[in-house]
Amino acid sequence: MSLSKILENSHSSMPSKENTRARIQSREEFVNRFPMERLGDMTLEEYASIHSKDTFIYWLERKNILAGIGGGNSSKFGIYCAKDGKYYKGYGNKKTLLEGVALQEEFQKLKDQILTAIRTAKDGRNEEIPTNGMLWDMVLLKILNIYVPEHFFNIYSRAVLVPLAEDLNLDSRLNLRDTSVILINAEVLKLLRDQESFLDWDNVSIATYLWNQSNLEKKRSYWVNGYTYGVDNSQLQRFLEKGVVGTNYLNYDFSDSLGLDYRDQDKIIESKATENKERRALQSFLRMRQGDYVALKAAYRKQGSSILKICAIGIISEDPEVGYEYDTELGHTLLVDWMNTDVVEYDGLGWMRDTVVAVKKEEDIKKIFGEFMEEQGQDSYGSQEDHIKATIALARPFGERNQILYGPPGTGKTYHVVDTALQILDPERYEALNELGIRTMIRDAFRQYISKGQLIFTTFHPSYAYEDFIEGLKSDGHGGFDSADGVFKRAAIEASFHGLTVETPNKNVMTYESKKDRVMQALQNGSPFDFSNAERMVIVIDEINRGNISKIFGELITLLEPDKRLNEDNEIMVTLPYSRDRFILPPNLYIVGTMNTADRSIALLDTALRRRFAFREMMPESGLLVNTLAELQLDVMLDTMNRRIEVLYDREHTIGHAFFIGVQSVEDLIVVFQNKVIPLLQEYFYEDWEKIGLVLGGIGQNKQDPYIVYKNTISINSLFKNSPSLSHFQDTEFRIKKSFSFEELRAIYE
Numbered sequence: 001m002s003l004s005k006i007l008e009n010s011h012s013s014m015p016s017k018e019n020t021r022a023r024i025q026s027r028e029e030f031v032n033r034f035p036m037e038r039l040g041d042m043t044l045e046e047y048a049s050i051h052s053k054d055t056f057i058y059w060l061e062r063k064n065i066l067a068g069i070g071g072g073n074s075s076k077f078g079i080y081c082a083k084d085g086k087y088y089k090g091y092g093n094k095k096t097l098l099e100g101v102a103l104q105e106e107f108q109k110l111k112d113q114i115l116t117a118i119r120t121a122k123d124g125r126n127e128e129i130p131t132n133g134m135l136w137d138m139v140l141l142k143i144l145n146i147y148v149p150e151h152f153f154n155i156y157s158r159a160v161l162v163p164l165a166e167d168l169n170l171d172s173r174l175n176l177r178d179t180s181v182i183l184i185n186a187e188v189l190k191l192l193r194d195q196e197s198f199l200d201w202d203n204v205s206i207a208t209y210l211w212n213q214s215n216l217e218k219k220r221s222y223w224v225n226g227y228t229y230g231v232d233n234s235q236l237q238r239f240l241e242k243g244v245v246g247t248n249y250l251n252y253d254f255s256d257s258l259g260l261d262y263r264d265q266d267k268i269i270e271s272k273a274t275e276n277k278e279r280r281a282l283q284s285f286l287r288m289r290q291g292d293y294v295a296l297k298a299a300y301r302k303q304g305s306s307i308l309k310i311c312a313i314g315i316i317s318e319d320p321e322v323g324y325e326y327d328t329e330l331g332h333t334l335l336v337d338w339m340n341t342d343v344v345e346y347d348g349l350g351w352m353r354d355t356v357v358a359v360k361k362e363e364d365i366k367k368i369f370g371e372f373m374e375e376q377g378q379d380s381y382g383s384q385e386d387h388i389k390a391t392i393a394l395a396r397p398f399g400e401r402n403q404i405l406y407g408p409p410g411t412g413k414t415y416h417v418v419d420t421a422l423q424i425l426d427p428e429r430y431e432a433l434n435e436l437g438i439r440t441m442i443r444d445a446f447r448q449y450i451s452k453g454q455l456i457f458t459t460f461h462p463s464y465a466y467e468d469f470i471e472g473l474k475s476d477g478h479g480g481f482d483s484a485d486g487v488f489k490r491a492a493i494e495a496s497f498h499g500l501t502v503e504t505p506n507k508n509v510m511t512y513e514s515k516k517d518r519v520m521q522a523l524q525n526g527s528p529f530d531f532s533n534a535e536r537m538v539i540v541i542d543e544i545n546r547g548n549i550s551k552i553f554g555e556l557i558t559l560l561e562p563d564k565r566l567n568e569d570n571e572i573m574v575t576l577p578y579s580r581d582r583f584i585l586p587p588n589l590y591i592v593g594t595m596n597t598a599d600r601s602i603a604l605l606d607t608a609l610r611r612r613f614a615f616r617e618m619m620p621e622s623g624l625l626v627n628t629l630a631e632l633q634l635d636v637m638l639d640t641m642n643r644r645i646e647v648l649y650d651r652e653h654t655i656g657h658a659f660f661i662g663v664q665s666v667e668d669l670i671v672v673f674q675n676k677v678i679p680l681l682q683e684y685f686y687e688d689w690e691k692i693g694l695v696l697g698g699i700g701q702n703k704q705d706p707y708i709v710y711k712n713t714i715s716i717n718s719l720f721k722n723s724p725s726l727s728h729f730q731d732t733e734f735r736i737k738k739s740f741s742f743e744e745l746r747a748i749y750e
Contacts, residue, residue, distance in 0.1 A: 006167070006192075006213065023154065023204045026065045030146050033059065039115055044107050050081045060142060066154035067207070069142050074321060078110045078134030079103075083255065083325075089134065095256065110134045114143060121148040126187075131180040141182045153189045153207040156181065159432030159441070164188055164210065166448070177426040178533045222359040222369055223288060224297040224352055227311065235330060236296060236311055240338055245294050245314070247285050247355055248331030249278040254286065258321045276639055277355065280623045284356040288334055290323075292316045293369045297357075299350045306350030306631060313372055314338040339372055351631055400614035401587065402560055404544060406595040407618030409680060410656025413594040414542070416618060418446045421538045424590045425449050449538075453494065456539045458487045460547030466554045471578050483579035485516075488539060488556075493519050495537040495589040496566065499529035523573065523582045529566055534588045544593035549609045559585045560612040597652035598684070620657045629669065632742055633749070634660055640749040644695045645684070653684050666742045673708070673745070678736060689734030697748035699734065706743040709736055 034042070034056055047056045057077050061069060074080035075091040079098065082088055087098045089106060098106055113133045120129050121144050129144070131137050138156045145152040155161060161184045162176050168191055170176070176184065189206070192198050198206055227236045229248050239245055250272050257268050266283055273279040288294065296312040314336040317323060323335035346367060352359075359365050405413045405420065422430040422445055433442050449455040458469070466472065469488045473481040485493070490512060497515040500522060522529065550557070555574055563570040565587045573584040593613065620642055622635035642654040659676050663669050678692075685691045693699035693709035700710035712735045737744065 006210075019208060020202060020204045023066050023208075024202070026063070027146050027149060030059055030063075030065050036115075036118060036147055039118075040111060042111065044079070044087065044103070047107070047110075048077065048079055048081045048087065050083070050085070060139065066142065066145055066204070067156060069138055069156060076136040076139050078113075079107055106134070114140070117144060118147045121151055124151070126151065126183055129180070129182055131182060137181050141185055144182065145185075149203060151189070152182075152185050153203040153210075155185065155207050155211055157432050158184075158428045160211065161185055161188060162426065162429045163441075163445070168192075175533055175535065177429075177535070181428070221287070221289065221292045222365050223284070223292060223294045224308070224310070224357045224359060224368070225285075225294055226298065226355045227296040228298060229331075238330065239296060239336075240312060240341060242330075242333070243317075243336055243338065244325075244327075244330065244333040245288075245296070245316075245336050246327065246330040246333040247281050249273070249281050249355070250331075253326035254282075254332065255324065255326065258286070258324055276622070280635070281355040282332070283623065284354075284358060285332060285334070286320055286324075287358075288316050288320065290316055290319045293372070294336060295368055297352065299353045301350060302345075305347050308346045308349035308352055308368075310344045310346070310368060312338050312341045313369065314340075348631075351629070351633060353633070354635075401562055401565075401589070402591045402593075402612055403614040403616055404593040404595050405616050405618050406545075406597055408620065408652060408654045408656055409596055409598050410658040410676075411618040411620055412656065412658045413596075413618050415658065417540055417592060417594060418442060420592055421449070421455055421540065422446060424538050424592075425454060425536050454535060454537050456487060456491050456537070457542065458539065459542040460544050460552065462546060462548070464547045464552060466552055469552045470554060470556060471576055471581075473578055483581075485579075489576075489583065491537055491539045492583070492585055492589055495534075496522075496529065496584075496586040498534040498537075498588060499531040499566070499586055501528050501530045520581060523584065529586070531567060531586060531588045534586075536588045536590060538590045538592055541591065541593040543596065543599075545595045545599060553609075556583070556585075557609065557612065559583075560591070562587075619651075620654055622657060624657050625660050629663065629666065632666065632669070632745055634663070634669075637745070637749045640697075641695050648691050648694065649684055655680065666745070669745060670740065678708075693734065697744075703735075703737065706747045708740055708744050708748075709734055711735075 033054075042056065045052070045055075049055050052058070053062070057074075057080070059065060060077075069076075074082075075089060075095075079087055079089050087103055088095055089098060090096050110133075113130060113135060117129050117140055120126075129140075131140070133140075135143075138158070141152065141156045142154075145154055145156075158181045161181055165171060165174065165176055165184050165188055168188060170184070170187055170191070174184070174187065189203065192206060201209075225245050225247065227239055228234050235246065250269075252272050254265075254268070257265050265286060269279055269282045269286075273282065292315070294314055294316060295310045298309045298311070300307055300309070317335045317337045320334060325333050327333050349364065349367075359368065403420070405416055407413060419430065419434070419442070422433075422442065426445075429445065430442070433445065446455070450457075467486065469486045471483055471485050471489050474484040476482045493512070493516050496519045500518060502518075502522075521527075553560075558564060559572055559574070561570075562568065564572045565585045567587060571584060573582055575581070576583050591613075620638060622638045622642075625634035625638060638655065638657060638660065642651075645651075645654050655677060659672055660669070663672060678696075681692045681695055685695075689709060690699065693707070696708045698707045698709075700707035703710050703712070712733050714733060
């Protein structure tokens, strides 16, 4: 939304005074409880004890002061007290126990950071506020907003502040990717306070207005969780009495992995779980978050109907980082506030047979939870901020400058390119957007970088050449030839330009040729480059394995190594053959490739390329298909087909889950099988109908059998009028039903 639109809407959208007064009062209560002049003498117990609800941390996170910073892990507060009563810093593999003198020294550093930041902000020197210290920037921003309310306003989410700053054209003078969310917040407020429309507004009203204008929806998930362990060991009463929900898969305590990124946590689960049902249940269970709804359920068939019985409904009261406990009898548990214990049966929902099921269809959510959703009316502004998970300090698996996403067809490689590119270009913004779970905002951010020229696409194919990718000779229209830069060289020049140390006026409107002249002059003169705060660029190479890598990259394949890039220890500069330009790869240019393993195995990929790229495998994720259809378990169906394909062929030719994303009916599923799955199997098995039939659950003896593939008997003698010379021809052929129903689909896995 542009500045003009923000100003236009402000004339009729001023928030209520009651809302503003309540938030201002909560800030005053915090300052009265923790006066600035006493922060230096604050004890560790006053800051972080888990035995009190009157601590600095508890007030910051759990009480509704201005806006929330809930979610994430406790390491965002620098030092925290764990369930064992001991103090730590860091999380996951970086979790460090603090004791004795070391603990006191670290706590003093933390208090010094807070006090220095407050004093610097009070002096109006926002650019000098120390960031990236022990406290996460979002937490420090809230503290500054409490103690220096005249310079900051109560929106702390990077997912909201960065797009807002872009709309206000602040990206023309701030490198938003590398600028602290603290400074972005202050600059946005300063610009808006200079506008006549906001002269009579207080900062809290401005924040509430901007939040409402962002049109963000609360990310809340809905779950049904089985309460029976084994065949008939009901834990219903124990769940209700203890105020928990649980699952008993795996005798393993996950407490130390709760601060990890989902991907790392999933790897731990996969290393421990021996069955898919265990893996799916635990991955889903540990994704429950504070504010999510959960229902205790049983699923069964009754008089031919598929029944879901709900015995209780509640709200998850704490994130796993706080509310998880491993119970020797109940297994993994999370704290729940149970709201209702009425028993209700729903006909047609018994397909939710997995132990933990995320309910995603709107009509199912309304049917099970609708009554309580209406009772839980909420202030969308405050609760949304409470639900943002700040993972900006997490160690990221996407730091490699060269990486390839590979896997079978339909595993979401292109989908993940969007995520990967954003994680590179602005990791903090991506994490905030991802936690909000609003895919349209992620795609919008992705398109913004394309329009800025920081994100470039190309596709390799058998005729793609060095001349297209690096440089070649093109006709000048007068019988001669000029060298023309390819997509990769242009990207490298643009990225190098961002590292020039000489200030360039009006650089945002410079042509490519002007930028190239500056870069070439700097390389020729040996001028320094500084990429510490340079804009990053990403070039995405789709179908990277379909091109002749050696011919396309040529001599530049050596430059792909991290230590051969500009400003690195073993930097290498080459002279290109056509233009005679000097060329070197800058460190802020990232390459992301996609590769379909059904087209070519990694084992057949150019060895030089394999050594220079990090490979991220994208395999089918059947768990994403849970709840799509009633009466058919798509996740089980996909798992079953893929296990058969692995036996009959290999795992690189399995079927991706993306084919089934968006399926809303049996009719949709039939179309997917007819147009995608069956043609793919025909390609895999080269018309070997027996194997295709085995993958699809079996082969019918005739068209009436409930199988997609069936045998059809041909009378050779009647067809060729009793010709004895054709007696050696087979009189049976395999056929695929042109139309089939859910019976044939269910037969695939039952």
